[in-house]
Amino acid sequence: MSEQYDVVVVGAGAAGLAAGARLHRAGIKVRVIEAAARTGGRAFTDTASFGVAWDRGCHWLHSASVNPLRAAADELGLGYLARGTRQARATHLGDRWADEAERHAIWAAIDGTFAAVHEAGEAGRDIAASDCLDLASPWLRLSRHWLTLMTAAEAEQVSTLDYAAYSDTAENYPVERGYGALVQAVAAQAAPALDIVTSCPVEAVDWSGAGVALATPRGTLKARYAILAVPTSVVAKGAIRFTPGLPVALEEAFAALPLGAAEKVALLFDRDVFGQPPTTYVDTLDLRDPARKPINFTLNPFGAPMAIGQLGGANAAGLVAAGAEAMVDFALAALVDAFGADIRARVKATATTDWVADPLIGGAYSCALPGLAPLRARLSPGSVAQAMGGRVLFAGEAVSAHAYSTAHGAHLTGLAAADAVLAALQGAAA
Template identity: 40%
Template sequence: MPRNLPSIVDVAIIGAGAAGLGAADALKDSGLSIIVLEARDRVGGRAHTIVPAPGIVFDLGCGWLHSADKNSFIAIADRLGFDIDKTPPPWREQSFDAGFPATERQDFFAALDAFDERTKEAAKSGTDSAASLYLAPDNRWNPMIDAISSYVNGCELDSVSVHDTAAYEDTGINWRVRRGYGALIAAYGRPCPVALNTRVWRIDHSGLQLRIETSKGTLMATKTIVTVPTSLIANESIRFHPELPAKVNAAAGLPLGVDDKVMLALDDPANALPKDGNLRGATMQTRTGAYHLRPFGQPCIEGFFGGSFARELEDAGDGALAAQAIEEIVALLGSDYRRKLKPLAESRWARDPFASGAYSHALPGHAGDRAVLAAPVDSRLFFAGEATSSNFFSTAHGARDSGERAARDVMEAVRLPKR
């Protein structure tokens, strides 16, 4: 990683998340000089693996290789020697009948599947609308269906476009990286020329060269690939000169929802809880968590919260996610678990200054903003990131693939005859 910024490069890539690293990897043999500018002190963006206790691996950000049969990180993991765990996710299971017996689960998933079918039919119409309009009136499971949306989209259904949800490609195959998804992405980015702790303030595209102003000085570039989260474009943490109102408006139509995780150490020598089990909290309300019991067989429980409830827990301060998780688990499994559980770590993505959320969703009427955000400007400014993916948005591999797409566009633009 360079000690100092170069004064001029062919391609400057803004952001060292999966998209920026995907772009850098695709350009490595292009003959073009490149630099990746990253505001954090690490690569990976919203992918970050930590080891909060011996023997416990915790992905604070993305953790599942969604649509694994089409996920480009599978081949990368194989090349880099990362083992893939193909244990199916336990999301449609409940390891204990406490609070959610089998008969009720069957009824709930029938209601959820029927809702999904209604939204797919609605998406065939020309009018984009909120997914909440297709909840069955007075259905007892509507609050829990909204909770599922808070996990999947980072927000409740009244903020979700039906056209956008229909565009998402889910093959139903979900695997994991035993050493951590964030660790895999960090290893993928290791060969890339990254300048850490380098925050970009302004991109001036008024002259023949792009002028990029950063916390470590100014550099000039012929082409630039912007891969930062939509939140930073919408709130103009990065400014463009001349202004790009279409990009700012598109980013605002694709806000980041909030999803957070908490890791609890489990003192249970008898292993009373099943490996890779599942537990849901209060099933008749939206404000509830979901719990992955002993992931990979580790002595821990991973909790997951989404939407406005996750935001409220972040606002409540450090430890609020863990306290809520422990209360829900104790209510379901008994008071003995209060002494068996110890908070280890938790994420706070909405309060992360370089993300301000987890992953993007399209607001009702804004599904088309993904294509608007992805479009190049003057064959010099290119845009990538999970929010620009047409079918794998909100995923790490969607972000990586978009970076590769932007890199191809850069190389094509370089080959075009100069006017």
């Protein structure tokens, strides 16, 4: 760990792997270090829990027609479901299924919420998304639920201006063998001999000299440049010390982009208990109990006898705090309402996520707080280079101006940070 590197990349998620692979292919002496015992970060396909691939983190190839990872999946022969919408085929209302008129009214309300928030941002208003909600709508709980799934945050903590900056083609393709597996395969194809060290957290970054020194429990690494591809929460909570201290403008930016909560509950059954086609989407909303939060499911994903429930915002964070059993009970109760109590006996195994409780990550994905949307731009390579002497750059989904919260956004920022370093190295050599 005492060697001198051209570049050290901190974090081996989608951004860090992309940055490291590009630098390695360019012949740069680069090392990627990762605090966790595995690589991938929030791109994590789990095959150990059930013997079936399912994504604990990112899952959909968002904006698929312009998503470079979709093109990579084609090249690698990794299949996905080309479906233009995640809209539920059906909605269960606690004791019955919504009829066709209700289902259309529900999605009109949800789409209306998305449109109202987007329109406010398009008009330049940086206000809370909650100010755009139709409080009289009978489907308000589902509208709020879907907004939390999109942003990982409660509407009161969502900037309309930031929301409107997101670029979306409405093409969301689930990856059959897992998005996490795709991210790993892309990095392995690009740079199979990439130098990666896991279980190696960075405790401090000293950028006071001509280069950068990164202190870890396994020694100090020195490099000419560092790319920090870590979640905003890691920096905001001070898990990495900076010498000199992080510039105030960047401190403010990291604080303005907290990670919200987006969690999953996965249930494996011993057979198909739903009688639904592969990869069927179902929403639930209990009209009998106004205090009960909605949950939506992917049923029989790619034909596997499973249900994967999605939770967002405060409800997700609260259930994680309550524990895995509470999460499973919450999800199973909704499934029992819709498909009958007999399915309880068919549960073979369960698994839950806990991204908000993971000290190395601390949440799902970033969303700017109301009034603070412009601060995201401070994390761009050019802005950070100016603030930190050109020696330290940041990458990750939060750095992306228009594809934040996505794996492809993280991937592209990793490439951009690597390109910025390559340009600096070439300029120094000229």
